[in-house]
Amino acid sequence: MQQSLVFLIYFFSVVSIFSHDVVQRTANYRMKRKPKDYHLYTSRVNWTEAVKQCESKGMELVSILSKEENDNLIGSIKEAGQGKIGFWTSGNRLETNGTFYWFNRSQVTFTDWETGKPDNRVIDGEEEECIEVKGFGVLKWNDNFCSHSLYYICETNN
Structure with missing residues (x-):
């Protein structure tokens, strides 16, 4: 149970960091294009x-x-x-x-x-x-x- 909880916390941390990076790059790209x-x-x-x-x-x-x-x-x-x-x-x-x-x-x-x-x-x-x-x-x-x-x-x- 504890290993599953640690895995989920790690998984969501990685997804959150990746998602933030994608959104940030997209926003900057749009700003530069306009x-x-x-x-x-x-x-x-x-x-x-x-x-x-x-x-x-x-x-x-x-x-x-x-x-x-x-x-x-x-x-x-x-x-x-x-x-x-x-x-x-x-x-x-x-x-x-x-x-x-x-x-x-x-x-x-x-x-x-x-x-x-x-x-x-x-x-x-x-x-x-x-x-x-x-x-x-x-x-x-x-x-x-x-x-x-x-x-x-x-x-x-x-």
């Missing part, structure tokens, strides 16, 4: 209104400058249980004759386009000129009509 805070909004607005909404909250519509940022953003969307409706990013080519730029005026260099995108559709004279993280569970980039109503993501830098 250089930005993302704020996902699930009211549907057009791209111009998404820009205004972020600004009214003291933030900017999200810019995705690297694979790491893209992975963090997609992770945030999944953690929030979202992905059926697309999210506006700040990427657009409204004033640049075909070249996509972020809201901060830096050119889009890293991309994560859905296969076949951008496809530059034009309907009734309107061109697809704004970048969304596509919904329907796809979570890849898509060029879309800026007038469409989608969710949006604001960001703040830590």
Whole structure:
């Protein structure tokens, strides 16, 4: 009986130490992976209104400058249980004759386009000129009509 008790105490001590170590490493990993805070909004607005909404909250519509940022953003969307409706990013080519730029005026260099995108559709004279993280569970980039109503993501830098 006493040996069993000693074994159980030893066993739970080892499990407790191991569990604490795993949790600590995970928490530190997440902290290092998240250089930005993302704020996902699930009211549907057009791209111009998404820009205004972020600004009214003291933030900017999200810019995705690297694979790491893209992975963090997609992770945030999944953690929030979202992905059926697309999210506006700040990427657009409204004033640049075909070249996509972020809201901060830096050119889009890293991309994560859905296969076949951008496809530059034009309907009734309107061109697809704004970048969304596509919904329907796809979570890849898509060029879309800026007038469409989608969710949006604001960001703040830590």
